[in-house]
Amino acid sequence: MQKAIPLTGQHRADHLLIAEMVTSSSRVLDVGCGDGALLKLLAETKGVDGRGVELSREKVNLCVKSGLSVIQGDADSDLKDYPDRAFDFAILSLTIQATRDPKTVLENLLRIGKHAIVSFPNFGHWRIRAQLLLTGRMPMTPNLPEPWYSTADAHLCTIRDFADLVSLVDAEVEDAVAFNSQGKRLPIKHSIALQNLLGEKAVFKLKRRS
Amino acid sequence: MGTSTAVSGDQNQTSASAPHRSEALSPSSPCVVFPDDAPLRLESGQHLAPLSIAYETYGTLNAAKSNAILVCHALTGDQYAASNHPVTGKPGWWDALIGPGKPVDTDRFFIICPNILGGCMGSTGPVSLNPKTGKPYGLDFPVITIGDMVDAQVRLIDHLGIDQLFSVIGGSMGGMQVLEWAARQKKRVATAIPIATAPWHSAQNIAFHEVGRQAVMADPDWRGGNYHDAGIVPKNGLAVARMAAHITYLSEKALQGKFGRNLQDRAARSFSFDADFKIESYLRHQGSTFVDRFDANSYLYITRAMDYFDLETAHGGKLANAFVGTTTQFCVVSFTSDWLYPTRDSKAIVHALNAVAANVSFVEIESDKGHDAFLLDEPEFHATVRGFLGAAATKRGLA
Numbered sequence: 343m344q345k346a347i348p349l350t351g352q353h354r355a356d357h358l359l360i361a362e363m364v365t366s367s368s369r370v371l372d373v374g375c376g377d378g379a380l381l382k383l384l385a386e387t388k389g390v391d392g393r394g395v396e397l398s399r400e401k402v403n404l405c406v407k408s409g410l411s412v413i414q415g416d417a418d419s420d421l422k423d424y425p426d427r428a429f430d431f432a433i434l435s436l437t438i439q440a441t442r443d444p445k446t447v448l449e450n451l452l453r454i455g456k457h458a459i460v461s462f463p464n465f466g467h468w469r470i471r472a473q474l475l476l477t478g479r480m481p482m483t484p485n486l487p488e489p490w491y492s493t494a495d496a497h498l499c500t501i502r503d504f505a506d507l508v509s510l511v512d513a514e515v516e517d518a519v520a521f522n523s524q525g526k527r528l529p530i531k532h533s534i535a536l537q538n539l540l541g542e543k544a545v546f547k548l549k550r551r552s
Numbered sequence: 553m554g555t556s557t558a559v560s561g562d563q564n565q566t567s568a569s570a571p572h573r574s575e576a577l578s579p580s581s582p583c584v585v586f587p588d589d590a591p592l593r594l595e596s597g598q599h600l601a602p603l604s605i606a607y608e609t610y611g612t613l614n615a616a617k618s619n620a621i622l623v624c625h626a627l628t629g630d631q632y633a634a635s636n637h638p639v640t641g642k643p644g645w646w647d648a649l650i651g652p653g654k655p656v657d658t659d660r661f662f663i664i665c666p667n668i669l670g671g672c673m674g675s676t677g678p679v680s681l682n683p684k685t686g687k688p689y690g691l692d693f694p695v696i697t698i699g700d701m702v703d704a705q706v707r708l709i710d711h712l713g714i715d716q717l718f719s720v721i722g723g724s725m726g727g728m729q730v731l732e733w734a735a736r737q738k739k740r741v742a743t744a745i746p747i748a749t750a751p752w753h754s755a756q757n758i759a760f761h762e763v764g765r766q767a768v769m770a771d772p773d774w775r776g777g778n779y780h781d782a783g784i785v786p787k788n789g790l791a792v793a794r795m796a797a798h799i800t801y802l803s804e805k806a807l808q809g810k811f812g813r814n815l816q817d818r819a820a821r822s823f824s825f826d827a828d829f830k831i832e833s834y835l836r837h838q839g840s841t842f843v844d845r846f847d848a849n850s851y852l853y854i855t856r857a858m859d860y861f862d863l864e865t866a867h868g869g870k871l872a873n874a875f876v877g878t879t880t881q882f883c884v885v886s887f888t889s890d891w892l893y894p895t896r897d898s899k900a901i902v903h904a905l906n907a908v909a910a911n912v913s914f915v916e917i918e919s920d921k922g923h924d925a926f927l928l929d930e931p932e933f934h935a936t937v938r939g940f941l942g943a944a945a946t947k948r949g950l951a
Contacts, residue, residue, distance in 0.1 A: 391911075399916055406883065406913045407935050409943020413884075413902055413914035420906070428909035 355525025356435055356461040357383055359545045363459055363517060364388050368430035371395070371454060373417045373447075374437030378405040381412075393429075395420055418442045421450035433459045436543070439495040449511050452550045457516065461545040464520065466500030466538040484523065485542055501538040508548055517547040572639050572672055572845045573780075577681070579606040579667070579674025580638040581631050584711050588683070592669075592704055598694040602683065605708045606674025607631050607666035610650060611658035613714070619950050620714045621656060621941075622705065623665040624722030624729035627854055628794075628846055630673040633665040634658070639845045648929045655938035660945065661718065668729075669704040670696045670854050672847035676704075679780070679847045690849060691777035698725070698861045702732040709740070716740050718950065719941060723747035723926035724893060725854070728861050731901065734882070735863060735874040743944045745937060747885040748926040750897035751871050751904065752862040757892065760800050761855040764793030768848050777849050790848045791839030798838045803889035803922035807831065871900065872907035882912040883940040885933060887925040913940060 357380045364370060366388045372381050375394030378401075384390040394412035396402045405412035413420070417434065418441055432455030434447065439462055441447045451458035463485045464470075473481035480490040488495070499507070501520060508515055520528045520541025528540055537544065583606040586592070591601035608631040613620060623633050623646065634650035636643060650656045650663055667675035670693075678693035685692075709717065720733045720741050727749025734744045750757075768774055771789025779785055799807075815821070816833040827833040867873035882905055886898035895916050905912040917933045919925040925933070 393911065399918065402913075403915050403917075403932055403936060406915050407939030409939060409946070411881070411911050411913045413906070413912060414916055415899075415902070415914070420903070423903040423906040425907060425909055 353383055354379065354435075355521055356543055356545055358525065359519050359521065359527070360384075360433060360435060360459050360461060361387055363457075363545070363547045364390060364431050364433075366390070369393075369428070370431045370433060371424070371429040372433045372435070373421065373451070374434060374440075375401075375405065375410075375412055377401050378408060378410045378412060380433070380435055381405070381410050382408075390431075416441075417447045417450075421447065421454060424450075424454045426453050427456055429455045431455050431457050431459055435459075435461045436463065438462050439498050441497065444497045444499075445507060445511060448507060448513075452511065452513050452548060456549065458513070458548045459545065460504070460548065461543060462499065462504060463495075463543050464501050464538065464541045465498040466502060467542050468539050471539075483542075501534060501541060501544050504544070504546065505534060508546065512551050513548045514551050515546060516549055518544065520544045572847060573679065575638055575674060576672045576677065576679040576847060577674075579631075581606050581608045581667075581674060583607070583674050584708060586707055586711075590707075592700065592707070594694055594700045595697045596695055600669075600676065600694060602676070603669075603704060603707065604674060604676045604680065605666050605669075605704055606671075607664055607708060608633065608635055609665075610634050610663040611661050613662040613712075614951075617714050618716070618718060618948070619660065619945075620662045620664060620709075620712070620717050621719045621721060622709065622717050622733070623650065623656070623663055624705075624720065624726035624733075625665065625668060626722070626724035626726045627797075627858065628842070628851075629726070630671060631665045631667040632673075634663070637845070640841070645927060648927075649934060649937065655934045656721065656941065657938075660950065661941075664708070664712065666705055666708050668854070669701045670850060670857060672850040677847070678777070678849035678853055688780040690780065693849070693853060695860075696853060696857050698728045698857055699732050699736065699866075701857065702729055702736055705729070705733075706737060706740075716742055718945065718948070719743040719745060721745040721747070721937075722749075724749055724923065725858050727893075728858065731863055731874070734878060734880050735867070738878050738880065741880045742948065743881045743883070743941070745883045745885065745940065746898075746901060747933075748887055748890050748893045748898075748923055749901075750893045751874075751901050752864055752897075753859050754897070758859045760797060760892075761859055763796050765852050765855060767792040767796065768852060771848075774848060777852075779848070785843060786848045787840075787843045790843045790846065790851060791836075793851060794842040794846075795835040795839040798835060800892045801922055801924045803891065803920055805889065805920045806922055809920075871904035875905055875908045875910055878905075878908060878910050880910070881944055882910060883936070884912060884914040885926075885936060886914075886916045887919045887921070887923070887930075887933075888916060889920045890923045890925065892923040 370390045370392045381392040402414040432451040470481040520537035586603040588601045591599035633646040634644040667673040682689045727746035730746040768789040771786035774786035811831040814830040864871040886895040902914045
């Protein structure tokens with residue numbers, strides 16, 4: 343039995359938004375699945391057949407111990423093995439900025455999944471813009487807490503940048519949501535400029551132009 | 553398929569030239585014999601009959617026969633996975649993993665562990681009597697493959713009336729059997745756990761095996777494989793083979809940590825070729841105890857079967873082809889310090905499974921115990937097996 347999506351609680355805001363975009367009983371690949379929180383949420387609320395890929399050995403072991411189908415691997419080197427359209431949804435939640443080659447990863451997601459869902463921290467948020475402008479240093483925020491020399495986030499982008507990449511890889515945006523630190527959607531769907539200024543994170547649902 | 557007969561194994565009609573010899577001909581465990589009219593067709597094209605499969609079981613098969621787990625043993629293993637060995641008296645080789653409340657829970661599952669084809673603990677192998685001569689096969693035994701071992705096990709599972717195995721589990725060569733099961737019997741394998749294994753035998757692994765075989769064959773007591781007639785066994789050759797192989801099961805770090813340069817029962821070097829060092833003494837002990845429980849010809853045949861194993865070449869040069877259409881749920885496990893079957897070999901299996909969009913988990917366990925880690929008390933490994941089997945069983949509605 344599928345439960346209604348819990349709107350509060352310990353679930354990550356982008357996970358709840360992603361769960362709204364995923365259709366019930368679909369096949370899902372979560373790339374960079376961490377401890378499997380999203381896969382569990384999707385299994386409980388949407389009854390999906392979920393798989394995961396995770397870089398951290400400890401997190402993979404946690405997932406497998408709890409009965410999730412997860413492999414140790416990474417988005418950059420392990421996606422090429424998957425066949426075309428093997429999944430209904432290929433998801434990359436708060437991971438694309440940490441990949442070596444985001445463009446190839448996104449192309450692979452769009453190839454493997456009939457839809458791709460990508461969430462990422464928005465480097466165009468006004469607080470980040472202000473920090474860089476006023477301090478002249480790489481911004482550090484609750485979303486991006488690591489200093490530049492130790493962060494894994496090598497490829498940060500803004501919502502506008504990501505939209506450009508989507509066009510570049512010949513994909514179309516099916517849905518795009520910007521949200522703030524409380525996980526609230528911004529009621530400004532029509533204006534990418536405002537989303538890019540006020541959204542702390544964003545979730546895009548994409549598909550390949552056929 | 554011919555009618556199979558179960559035989560009890562308490563008659564001992566042979567004079568044993570090694571303690572295991574009587575177990576080979578008349579095992580302590582249950583043993584099923586498939587008669588001459590149902591020969592096993594081998595990959596080499598030869599036929600083998602009669603076929604005996606000796607096996608142990610643990611736990612209880614449920615009414616729906618849906619809780620059976622096949623455990624496949626490694627090169628020098630046997631059916632005594634979780635019960636005392638009849639020759640050595642030692643606990644089962646997977647006693648840490650199999651038992652009531654253990655990761656492979658005998659309160660929940662029915663575990664079947666057969667001695668492999670070519671083995672020397674009751675299943676048909678080179679020690680068995682050749683029906684044409686009434687003497688042990690010796691080198692007249694046909695060369696077998698991992699696939700042949702699996703085909704023989706299929707006979708046993710048929711005999712037990714089990715349509716689908718809930719799981720097939722094995723490490724090292726046992727893992728090769730798991731992969732062959734998954735490739736050959738797709739509908740009959742619900743879940744599979746190939747551990748510390750590879751989809752093909754590497755040049756390095758073939759090389760080590762060849763050293764072992766040459767050691768056996770260089771022993772004058774081997775006598776072209778006909779040593780049983782003379783009532784002797786090539787103890788020295790087989791012991792050397794075991795010593796060399798044993799090094800490959802450990803890690804350099806484990807060897808250094810356990811033995812270092814420590815001397816054995818002496819304060820100073822003896823200036824001789826005695827076992828001065830602890831590691832020498834340890835290896836000699838491993839070699840000498842091994843020959844009491846294992847047949848030299850079996851060692852030749854089983855290492856050969858492993859060398860011939862190459863699931864990729866067998867499937868048109870593309871490993872993924874072996875798993876096309878699979879519905880099996882896989883959990884692939886490797887160990888960080890295993891240099892005999894390194895993680896990259898397990899990853900090759902995972903990549904092939906991903907290529908056919910199979911349901912696969914893959915865990916690399918941090919361990920400094922080398923290849924042998926799969927036999928030892930490794931909590932992370934055991935937790936993985938427990939979690940994977942438990943979740944899969946619940947999903948399938950197993951109590």
